[in-house]
Amino acid sequence: MEASQAAGSLEASFRITAAPDRRGTILKYKADRGPIAYGVAVFMLRLTLWALATPLICVISVLPLAGLSVFIAPINHHHQHVNSFRAAWLNRLYDLLLALQCGVAPYGWVLHHNLGHHLHYLNQPPHESPDESHWTRADGTKMGIFAYSVHLFLHHQIDMVRVGLRHPRQFRYFLLMKLPLWGLIGVGLWLRPLETVLVFLLPALLTLFHTGWATYEHHAGLTQNDHLDASRNRDNRLYNALTGNLGLHTAHHKRPGLHWSLLPELHEKIRDQIPEEQIIKSFW
Numbered sequence: 709m710e711a712s713q714a715a716g717s718l719e720a721s722f723r724i725t726a727a728p729d730r731r732g733t734i735l736k737y738k739a740d741r742g743p744i745a746y747g748v749a750v751f752m753l754r755l756t757l758w759a760l761a762t763p764l765i766c767v768i769s770v771l772p773l774a775g776l777s778v779f780i781a782p783i784n785h786h787h788q789h790v791n792s793f794r795a796a797w798l799n800r801l802y803d804l805l806l807a808l809q810c811g812v813a814p815y816g817w818v819l820h821h822n823l824g825h826h827l828h829y830l831n832q833p834p835h836e837s838p839d840e841s842h843w844t845r846a847d848g849t850k851m852g853i854f855a856y857s858v859h860l861f862l863h864h865q866i867d868m869v870r871v872g873l874r875h876p877r878q879f880r881y882f883l884l885m886k887l888p889l890w891g892l893i894g895v896g897l898w899l900r901p902l903e904t905v906l907v908f909l910l911p912a913l914l915t916l917f918h919t920g921w922a923t924y925e926h927h928a929g930l931t932q933n934d935h936l937d938a939s940r941n942r943d944n945r946l947y948n949a950l951t952g953n954l955g956l957h958t959a960h961h962k963r964p965g966l967h968w969s970l971l972p973e974l975h976e977k978i979r980d981q982i983p984e985e986q987i988i989k990s991f992w
């Protein structure tokens with residue numbers, strides 16, 4: 709077999725097609741019903757606290773709300789790769805609901821993650837086109853998880869703009885969506901400033917920091933240059949149920965446009981090509 713034919717048939721083996729009954733009429737995939745219900749439920753809880761709770765109850769709620777939103781962050785990640793709804797206006801509305809809970813603005817994931825990290829994650833500094841979520845310092849030494857998380861937390865806005873300048877269309881959407889996002893935050897701060905900070909802004913920032921923290925293990929220390937051995941996986945049923953298969957990370961990087969609900973099928977196909985030490989069975 710010719711090398712190009714072999715490569716072609718290998719690529720064909722990575723193709724996964726969703727059965728028609730897994731598609732929806734309002735949603736692209738019916739599997740998104742659960743994540744959307746969860747994201748909306750936590751948002752309604754926030755709104756109720758914002759409108760009715762005393763400042764003390766709001767203070768007590770900061771950490772629990774950040775904890776609940778930790779599970780909305782992967783939902784947001786998946787939605788930014790494959791929009792959940794068929795209608796664009798519903799996707800933009802859902803973007804806002806997720807952004808207010810996770811601390812990542814609409815199209816922020818698209819710029820930093822889809823068009824940044826996914827294209828560059830095999831390049832670590834001092835590479836000239838480094839990963840936006842890089843885990844090495846400028847001198848090529850490996851960061852610890854705390855340094856990585858702080859760096860990502862402080863630098864992601866700059867990197868979004870940097871990537872945006874190379875992708876003007878997505879950057880325009882990113883900037884346009886600031887209007888409703890900042891408008892909603894502004895109205896919240898005007899009506900109930902303390903509650904808006906305690907119920908929305910502070911928990912969202914904590915969730916954002918945790919999002920960086922949780923991504924460290926995906927690639928840190930892996931210097932390989934192929935999709936199949938450049939990610940660490942969590943092949944744990946509970947972990948993947950709670951994160952929408954985020955643990956099947958090699959499959960996700962192999963096919964970033966594949967809906968999260970189809971990742972187990974791709975993972976099964978490629979599992980024997982992933983180094984065994986890059987498949988972790990535990991939840992933590």
Ligand SMILES: [Zn+2]
Pocket residue numbers: 785789821826960964
């Ligand atoms: Zn991704």
